[in-house]
Amino acid sequence: MGFSDHPEQQPLLFTLFLGMYLVTLLGNLFIILAIVSDQHLHTPMYFFLANLSFIDNCLTCTIVPKVLTNIQTQHQTISHTGCLLQMYFFMTMAMLDDFLLAVMAYDHYVAICLPLHYTTIMCPQKCLLLVATSWLCSNLLALSLILQMAQVSFCGSHSIPHFFCDLLPLLKLACSDTHTFQLIMFIEAALSGVVPLTCVLVSYAHIMNTILKIPSSGGKHKVFSTCGSHLTVVTLFYGTVFLVYFQPSSSYSANTGIVASVVYTMVTPMLNPFIYSLRNKDMKGALWILFGLGKHCNL
Template sequence: MNGENQSSVSEFLLLWLSRQPQQQQQLLFRLFLSMYLVTVLGNLLIILAISTDSRLHTPMYFFLSNLSFVDVSFSSTTVPKMLTNHIVGSQSISFPGCLTQLYFFIVFGDMDNFLLAVMSYDRFVAVCYPLHYTTKMTPQLCALLVAGPWVTAILNALLNILLMARLSFCADNTIPHFFCDLLPVLKLSCSDTRFNEMMVLTEGVLIVITPFVCVLVSYICITCAVLKIPSIKGKWKAFSTCGSHLAVVSLFYGTIIAVYYNPSSSHSDEKDTTATVMYTVVTPMLNPFIYSLRNKDMKGALRKLFSLNLHVNK
């Protein structure tokens, strides 16, 4: 299509929520608002508890506090805009706003991928090499395992946005989603998007599949090590330590693969949106419960935090 036949798109319309029946819109609004508030409160409590309790100043909780920060940011990239649009009765998001939302969505989505892999490596070292854990997981290595993913995520997001910015968009500006996701926006372009789609698949191997394989390898090694433990109590303790992390990994990666790496013939707007909600909203909300309810140290830190606040208020 020639440039003179194209109309410049200055905004997109996020139509997923507005397409629902009126009564269901109100229900979904309350549901998303509740989940978002729980996500923010729960993850901020984890960060505060870890930062104030010296017993939790260990590699595992250092990675967990980073994951909590990323989860809050990840949900904040998409949900507040949808809630605001519903309140003001608008479905629009400007073209620069869409690219900005997409940039931060990619950054924090990539960081979730990397941190889950880093946390699985941390559990691998703790279970398979418990006597060498402190010498292997040094503060310098922990800082590198977090800083490296941040740099990679930022560069990857910048590359995707630069490739997206060079595309032309025609008259159709409706996105059947609740935020500017990569694939729905690409579908609206008048330009040839084959290079962009190839980049999505190529990066998928590096950004999503590689950490996922690292997680699988780590847990295979952990399982083999745990099975060698003679006592049933010891096996249960080791498995319970890693079980919460494995639950988050399964939910997060399962829904991402369903959205981005399934055949296009199996996709539908409703299925993709539902799967996206799972890893952008539900998983960040569940993380505080999964990582704290079955963790004695975390529960102790939270009790200490609450008792300190009550003492200060008195």
């Protein structure tokens, strides 16, 4: 059903979402290219950041092109198979974001709390294993939900009160029993949401304890600047995801769900490149080099 039934609002929405989409794609692409091209950024932290940028682009591409097509053509339909495919790729990328943010928090914990063992713990093989495990878990969890959703019957209205195929809006339209599905959904939400968030919180609890022991204010500021970007992204992403998914389908609000979904499917992926680059001197320097504006830049 999209965002609005008022035709005069459609051009504004199309322009707004197209602009956000292009900024997201270009911003994350520049982050990836800067990391790949600069040898100084070939470290675990930037390896995970490049993966996060790639996942954010995939997440956006799963949702926004179809939204733009619907707004432009006013033909707001999607096949049952297309709906399940969109839901599968969306959930896979969203869960990957969850796991990767937890991995990045663990990387910060090792770098700050165990600096002498950092190169041993965060070796290239360990980094690849963490990312590969994240991909595997996300795909398996998303696939299990899709297989369950494929068994759900829709015998009433087929109008989804949302701008893409998401779990809770579809469950509102189901006429078969969904109690088992909702139980599985909450279990998977705990595995892909609560467990990674707990890892983030535990990591930062140790980091804060270490920061308080640093005698110099300059050292504390450096650590805070390193972790501040990641914490900002974690707050934006988890805050909106929890608002949408940690509630029973019976209490789901379409308007609240749409607003929160716009934040984590469009706004957060668009802001990530700015959050991670504007506060990071090494990243800004790599971007200047990428754009051919000089090999060194004191920013």
